[in-house]
Amino acid sequence: MLNIDKKINGNVLTVALTGRLDTTTAPELEAELKENLDGVTELIIDMGTLEYISSAGLRVLLSAQKIMSKQGAMTVTHVSETIMEIFEVTGFSDILTIV
Amino acid sequence: MKTYELTIDATVENLPQVLAFLEEHLEEADCPMKAQMQLSIAAEEIYVNIAHYAYAPETGQATVRLELADDPSTVCVTFLDRGVPFDPLAKPDPDITLSAEERGIGGLGIYMTKKSMDDVRYEYRDGQNILTLVKRI
Numbered sequence: 001m002l003n004i005d006k007k008i009n010g011n012v013l014t015v016a017l018t019g020r021l022d023t024t025t026a027p028e029l030e031a032e033l034k035e036n037l038d039g040v041t042e043l044i045i046d047m048g049t050l051e052y053i054s055s056a057g058l059r060v061l062l063s064a065q066k067i068m069s070k071q072g073a074m075t076v077t078h079v080s081e082t083i084m085e086i087f088e089v090t091g092f093s094d095i096l097t098i099v
Numbered sequence: 100m101k102t103y104e105l106t107i108d109a110t111v112e113n114l115p116q117v118l119a120f121l122e123e124h125l126e127e128a129d130c131p132m133k134a135q136m137q138l139s140i141a142a143e144e145i146y147v148n149i150a151h152y153a154y155a156p157e158t159g160q161a162t163v164r165l166e167l168a169d170d171p172s173t174v175c176v177t178f179l180d181r182g183v184p185f186d187p188l189a190k191p192d193p194d195i196t197l198s199a200e201e202r203g204i205g206g207l208g209i210y211m212t213k214k215s216m217d218d219v220r221y222e223y224r225d226g227q228n229i230l231t232l233v234k235r236i
Contacts, residue, residue: 023147024114052136054143055208065199082136089214090207091195 001025004032011039011072016046021057030060037064041072048078053086065095075099101128101167109161109180111150114143117163121176128167130174134236137215138174141232144208145178145187153182153228176232184223187230188213 002025003018013036021029037043043064047053061076068074075097079087087093105120107113118139125135142163149161159182166175192213193206213219218233 022114022118022143023111052139054140055211056143056147058207062199062202069199082133085133086140086211090211091197094196095199095202 002028004029006032006036008036008040011041012044013037013040013042014044014046016048018049020052021050021060022052022054023056026054026056026060029057030063033060033064033067037067037071040068043068043072043074045074045076046078047076047080047083050080050083053083055090058086058090058092061092061096073097100169103165104162106160106162108158109146109150109153109182110158111147114146114150117142117146120163121165124165124167125174128174130236134174134234138176138232138234140208141212141216141219141234142176142178144212145230145232147208148185148187149178149180149182149228152185153180172236174232174234174236178228178230180228181226182228185228186221186223188219188221 001019002021005016007014065074077099079098087096087098103124105117107116121139121142122135125138146161153159159180162179164177164179187209190206190209192210193203212232216232217235220231222229
């Protein structure tokens with residue numbers, strides 16, 4: 001289960017994730033981002049209540065990062081210790097802007 | 100040693116069932132949260148690979164066997180399927196130093212699995228792919 005909570009404020013899109021970002025739920029986030037990224041110059045992904053991320057979730061983050069590198073910036077916030085370790089092992093801690 | 104087994108149709112839709120099966124028994128065994136998550140991530144990779152490729156375009160079954168041993172506390176998760184022989188460990192590791200633009204999307208899951216487990220073994224025996232994840236907890 002993944003809950004995606006979107007807030008758009010001008011050109012800033014904030015997406016708060018709750019639950020699990022895995023093979024079955026990652027396509028939902030991918031679709032949401034695809035639909036909402038037009039004209040967005042700042043994407044904030046809030047992971048404060050995200051419990052789990054697998055490589056399928058990392059793939060969606062990577063493609064979002066690629067899009068946002070072209071049209072603005074992306075930041076990832078409230079990353080838990082466990083998820084941070086996953087970012088470190090995979091080198092994602094160098095690719096993403098984690099605040 | 101305690102052993103639990105789940106046999107299901109190897110489809111991506113059944114992934115939540117596989118993870119729930121593992122997490123339920125790992126919780127009972129007081130497996131630390133971090134190890135639980137690493138085991139789930141690794142199990143997801145292996146299982147989704149089976150669901151995508153083992154029997155494609157048809158569907159077949161996969162068995163997930165969980166073994167909990169004491170002294171030292173070890174979790175073994177074994178995946179068995181009768182699909183085409185495939186060793187997911189044979190892929191080269193991705194270059195994790197590349198920037199976002201240069202990064203491909205493949206190979207990450209298996210890499211995460213190798214990094215987070217104490218041992219990952221593959222063999223093809225008696226017409227079965229047998230992949231085992233070993234994690235000391």
